[in-house]
Amino acid sequence: MQIEVLQDNYNFANTYLFSNGTNAIIIDPACDIKYLKKHVKDKKILGVFLTHGHFDHFKNLDDTLKEFNVKCYLHKNAYEKVMNIETSYAKMFGCFKTPDVTKEDFIFVNDGQSITLENIKVKTIFTPGHTNCSVVYIIDELMFSGDTLFNMSVGRTDLATGNSAVQMNTLNMLKKMKIDYKIYPGHENSTTLFYEQKYNPYMK
Numbered sequence: 670m671q672i673e674v675l676q677d678n679y680n681f682a683n684t685y686l687f688s689n690g691t692n693a694i695i696i697d698p699a700c701d702i703k704y705l706k707k708h709v710k711d712k713k714i715l716g717v718f719l720t721h722g723h724f725d726h727f728k729n730l731d732d733t734l735k736e737f738n739v740k741c742y743l744h745k746n747a748y749e750k751v752m753n754i755e756t757s758y759a760k761m762f763g764c765f766k767t768p769d770v771t772k773e774d775f776i777f778v779n780d781g782q783s784i785t786l787e788n789i790k791v792k793t794i795f796t797p798g799h800t801n802c803s804v805v806y807i808i809d810e811l812m813f814s815g816d817t818l819f820n821m822s823v824g825r826t827d828l829a830t831g832n833s834a835v836q837m838n839t840l841n842m843l844k845k846m847k848i849d850y851k852i853y854p855g856h857e858n859s860t861t862l863f864y865e866q867k868y869n870p871y872m873k
Contacts, residue, residue, distance in 0.1 A: 672811070672853065673708050675700045680725035680762070681856055685813055688712050692787050696806060696813045697726040697855060698733040705733065715786035719743035720815025721803040722750025723828075724759035726855055731768040741770075742784060744795065745777040746802035746830070756829045778804065796843070798836025799824030812850035812862065818843060820852075820860040823871045844872050 673686040682699035686708055693712040697720055698705070714737035719727055722743070730751070734741060743751070750757040752767050759767070778784065780795035792807040796817040803824070806813040816824030817839065826833040849863040866872055 670809070674853070674859075675705060675708055677701055677704045680728075682725045682728075683853070683855055683857075685853055686712075687789070687808060687811075687813075689788050692789055694718060694786065694789055694791070695733060695737075696720065696853075697815065698729050699726050700729065702729055702732040702736055705729070706736065709737075714739055715789060716784075717741045718791060718806055718813070719747055719751075720805065720813065720817075720855060721800045722747035722757050723800065723816070724754075724757045724762050724764060726815065727751060727757075727768070728759075728762070728764065731770050734770060734774055740776050741774055742776050742778050742791075742793075744793075744802040744804050746800070747804075748772070748775055748777065750800070750802060750829075758828065780804075796839045797832070798826060798839045799831055800828070801830035801832075801835075803839075807850065810848060810850055812852045814852050815855040817854075818852060818865060818869075819854045819856065820858055820865070821869050823869075824855075840872050 671688045675684040677700045684700040685696040694716050696718045716739045754760045778793040783792045794805050796803045796805050799816045803817050852860045
């Protein structure tokens with residue numbers, strides 16, 4: 670397995686290219702498609718996974734789906750944000766149009782659902798709080814946490830559909846997990862779940 674962290678944008682949002690042999694998936698297509706293609710090379714992209722519906726994490730979604738001819742997997746509430754420049758905050762980032770996609774380009778994921786794309790198995794866990802559409806994706810002992818959990822921090826809750834009480838329930842759920850997942854967040858550097866359980870002030 671291989672994980673590449675790609676970041677070429679002023680929003681400092683991480684795009685992840687996860688590969689198992691020649692097969693790969695993309696998590697949060699925030700980086701430029703030309704930059705992404707340089708890293709994909711001859712890998713076969715099986716799908717795109719979106720952790721939540723904020724623009725800084727999907728700003729190159731339409732280009733990515735068209736380039737690799739794949740589906741986007743996301744929570745149904747995230748789809749509503751993707752298609753709304755107000756609640757996705759695309760407008761705040763200077764984008765005044767929704768992605769050039771149709772509903773057929775998306776597959777909705779549910780809490781606890783596992784999706785197998787050839788030799789890559791992705792489990793979804795619904796983690797509302799930062800938004801009502803936040804999920805984390807687990808592949809083996811790796812967790813792609815979006816803006817749910819960061820190194821020593823968590824996602825803000827003062828944006829549309831954010832809720833600090835709901836976030837606390839999510840953090841309590843994560844605190845009870847017994848596997849020390851390597852965490853790859855939507856921004857900044859990786860960490861581990863046991864470290865965050867012990868030291869993250871928001872998980873106390």
